[in-house]
Amino acid sequence: MNTEISNQKTFAGLRANGAAFLINLSFFLPGAGLLLTIISLIFEKENSFVRSYSKQTLIMHILILISAPIWAVRFVGQYFFYLLLISAGVFQIVAAVASFMEKEIKIPYIEKIIDLFFID
Secondary structure, eight states: OOSSGGGOBOTTSOBHHHHHHHHHHGGGSTTHHHHHHHHHHHHOOSOHHHHHHHHHHHHHHHHHHHHGGGGGSTTHHHHHHHHHHHHHHHHHHHHHHHHHTTOOOOOTTHHHHHHHHOOO
8 A cells, every 4th residue: 555645545436635534524514424434434444544533533423422411501511512512623623634634643532532442
């Protein structure tokens, strides 16, 4: 496989950095983004660059889904949920730009959660 990320292909025939960019942006598509992330994680077997961004985005989706019930708690829960949502959005935008520029970044503490759930 090519060492340059932009020359690597993915399961959909996209370049690896383009696929990772789209996966990161899928975070902003409720429902469909989660489905796209899961599909890319299932079908992408070889490209570790795309798989790492798929795992990272999937964990971010799961964190938002788990924290959604906290929003029902008055004041503190709502502020916590919005703070988590905004910070997750900022991290995903930074990750999308980095993936398009063929760089791999790790979102703080997400890597520990990925290691907990995934065996590679």
